[in-house]
Amino acid sequence: MNNLEQLIQQWRKWDTNPATLKEIQDLLDKKDENELKARLESRIAFGTAGLRGPMKAGFSCMNDVTVRQASQGLCSYVDKVTPNARHMGVVIGYDGRHHSKEFANITAQAFLKKNFKVYLFETIVPTPFVAFATPELKAAVGVMITASHNPKDDNGYKVYWHDGCQINTPHDKYISQHIESNLETWTESCDLSKVVCPLKQIEQSYFSKIAKYSVAPYGVELAKEPIVYTAMHGVGYNYVIQSFEAFKLPPVIPTEQQVGPDADFPTVAFPNPEEGKGALKLAIETAERVSSRLILANDPDADRLAVAERQADGSWKVFNGNEIGVLFADWAWTHGRKAFGDNVPPNKFAMVTTAVSSSMMNTMAKKEGFSYREVLTGFKWVGNAALDFIKSDHHFLFAYEEAIGFMYGDVSLDKDGVRCAAIFAELALSLYQQKSSCQEHLDSLYKKYGYHISKNRYFFCYDPKKMESIFNRIRSLHNGTYPSQCGSFKIVRTRDLTTGYDDGFETKKAILPTSSSTQMITFYFENGGIATLRGSGTEPKLKYYVEMVGQDKSNVEQTLGQLVKSVIDEFLCPVENQLTPPKDD
The missing domain is CATH 3.40.120.10 (Alpha-D-Glucose-1,6-Bisphosphate, subunit A, domain 3)
Known part of the structure; x- marks a missing residue:
């Protein structure tokens, strides 16, 4: 046999x-x-x-x-x-x-x-x-x-x-x-029959505890505007309703075609609000019908949150994870720490983000004085970093990863699209009351901390061996070693969390944890740009994350576009027939 x-x-x-x-x-x-x-x-x-x-x-x-x-x-x-x-x-x-x-x-x-x-x-x-x-x-x-x-x-x-x-x-x-x-x-x-159902107990406790994140007790005025919500055929609707009730907010307006659970996800090929306007098409139609300028969306298990806002010209802006994360971080810093009193020094507050997220939170931390930590991608790292801060007597405020995962406060230590839906609703309604918008406030934060603009996307790569060969090719592009140049952009530091290499340190050893079974390389450029390439741990995707930072928006956007093109052309596309772009590209 x-x-x-x-x-x-x-x-x-x-x-x-x-x-x-x-x-x-x-x-x-x-x-x-x-x-x-x-x-x-x-x-x-x-x-x-x-x-x-x-x-x-x-x-x-x-x-x-x-x-x-x-x-x-x-x-x-x-x-x-x-x-x-x-x-x-x-x-x-x-x-x-x-x-x-x-x-x-x-x-x-x-x-x-x-x-x-x-x-x-x-x-x-x-x-x-x-x-x-x-x-x-x-x-x-x-x-x-x-x-x-x-x-x-x-x-x-x-x-x-x-x-x-x-x-x-x-x-x-x-x-x-x-x-x-x-x-x-x-x-x-x-x-x-021996099991215990904790639903009623957990609902009561959870919604009672997240209510502490509402800014209503601090006299923050909120506009009365309709908010559209989609559950993306998942579990979120009934629970988001209760989170809005806990915050004493008017109920959301549901995207009817997607609000009930449906395991076949009939209206979306990929039930992922991170995919952008394609996934939010029905929500946008609902919002235009009811004259709403804000859409909140959960993924099917409601641990992530997407946000879209209608702009002054009538177009819709779907915010990426970094943009939402920056808005949340500013909200947490401005309002979230009020519960702890005015006498707590800034460095006793803490925030966390990941190695592929925007560096803007790091910039904010340096300017404002709160404690900050960067960890590997994934909330298994984020949650434990937050727990470390809590154990060391810090007041933990907020953490996020760019893939629209947000953890506001310490009620639980994982990303949570249910409580964050209500928190973001207050954030947006506060801005609308001030005759501003999420996009306008984001622009003001860029002017304060510098334009941190990123382009994150992916290619499909279905063969793990091909994934490995792509990264091994990158590791030997410059006379058998890591590249020193990408197009016209000079590389000044390389961090490889697959091999444990980081020439940003004298030892040339990475500080962050490494894993030989996952591919992840980050390049730091002379002009301040950062590009990370990594294989997804849950999907057949090779992801790239590229960010530029500067004081002039148009210059940052132009340089970012050039850098993204160079990264794709030199590091990814030369490998013939190994990568498949998303269908909307």
């Missing part, structure tokens, strides 16, 4: 789902050995984001078997390393995707089998609820079944530690080891 035959036997032994059993049988009937090998010879990787992938039969995909095995491994690990873990329990939530509820039930059964207390939400919830509920209920661990903004055929398994932060290294490595040691099924089913 060869290896593939053994794997097929294992699958048939462990899989009790007729649909996925039939998938494997159909491949056998068609004698599709290549697809069988792709499905069975590799295991879906458990990383710092947990699991994420297409819902198909096979060990390399998301299905009943791999979710059960992941849950058994996670349960085993938590039980081993956390004292009293079974009494503390596990929090489990799920979104509106296909099979999310089933995967949540499978997860609950694994923990019930080992006599864990199980808090299982009885209905769909936003991802931020699991991040909040895990420490709120003093649970040992939290699991959210979601693929966030991925296409409809994907699903995922996100894990939070007892502090409400996404798991970080080395937890992922140890959980993977425990998964491998617990592949045999513990139980086919358990009595789910």
Whole structure:
């Protein structure tokens, strides 16, 4: 019996789902050995984001078997390393995707089998609820079944530690080891009547606690203008309604075609508001019909927030993550610290952002005096950095990553599009009351701190080996070493967080954590420009982030355009047939 035959036997032994059993049988009937090998010879990787992938039969995909095995491994690990873990329990939530509820039930059964207390939400919830509920209920661990903004055929398994932060290294490595040691099924089913639904308790506590971020108690006047909202066929609407109620704001006007949960995402090819006007087309139509100049959008699991504003000429501006982040940071600095009194020195307040986000928060920190930290991409790093500040007696104000992920305050330590929707509504309505706008205020911040303008985009790259070859080519462009020039732009520093190289330091060793399994290189240019290239950890994308800084807007924009073109032409496009641009490019 060869290896593939053994794997097929294992699958048939462990899989009790007729649909996925039939998938494997159909491949056998068609004698599709290549697809069988792709499905069975590799295991879906458990990383710092947990699991994420297409819902198909096979060990390399998301299905009943791999979710059960992941849950058994996670349960085993938590039980081993956390004292009293079974009494503390596990929090489990799920979104509106296909099979999310089933995967949540499978997860609950694994923990019930080992006599864990199980808090299982009885209905769909936003991802931020699991991040909040895990420490709120003093649970040992939290699991959210979601693929966030991925296409409809994907699903995922996100894990939070007892502090409400996404798991970080080395937890992922140890959980993977425990998964491998617990592949045999513990139980086919358990009595789910033993679970506790925490929904009412968490709703009451969460909305009560986020209300402290409202500026109403400080006499900030707000305009009375309609705000349009889209849930992008996800879970957000009912929860955003409650966040607006907590802030005593009028209800949002829903984009009716997208406001209810729909796992097929019928109106958008990619249910990701970060994609811009294409994804927000229906929301823009709604806003124009009701004469609203502000659109707020969540992704399907409501942990991210997008913003669009109608400009004076009638056009719509979709703000990128850096622009929204800067507006939030200024709001937090201006209003968020009022709750702590006037006697707290600036350096006792803290903000965090990521290595691929704008450097403008760093500029603000230097000018205003608050504490600031830059971390690797991903809220597994952001949340833990915020926790470090809190443990060192800092008042944590705000953090963000450019991929429209925002964490305002310390109610929970992960990105949260529910509370941030209400906070941004107050921000915008305050500006409208002052006869200003979000764009006009952003321009005033640029004049104060300098124009920090960025261009962030991506190419599809479906083959990990091709991704690696592209980055290895870049590493040897200059006589076998890192490039010293990109077009007419001189490179003065290179940081490679794949290899751990950083010639900005005498040791030439990077300070930020490195990972040989992920590709990420940053180039710093003589003219102040910064360009980062990285492979996405959750999607088949090679992303680029380019920023220019200066006092003259037109000059910054012109130079940025030239630098982006040089980065694409010299670092990315020469590699023939390896990258696919997005369809709207």
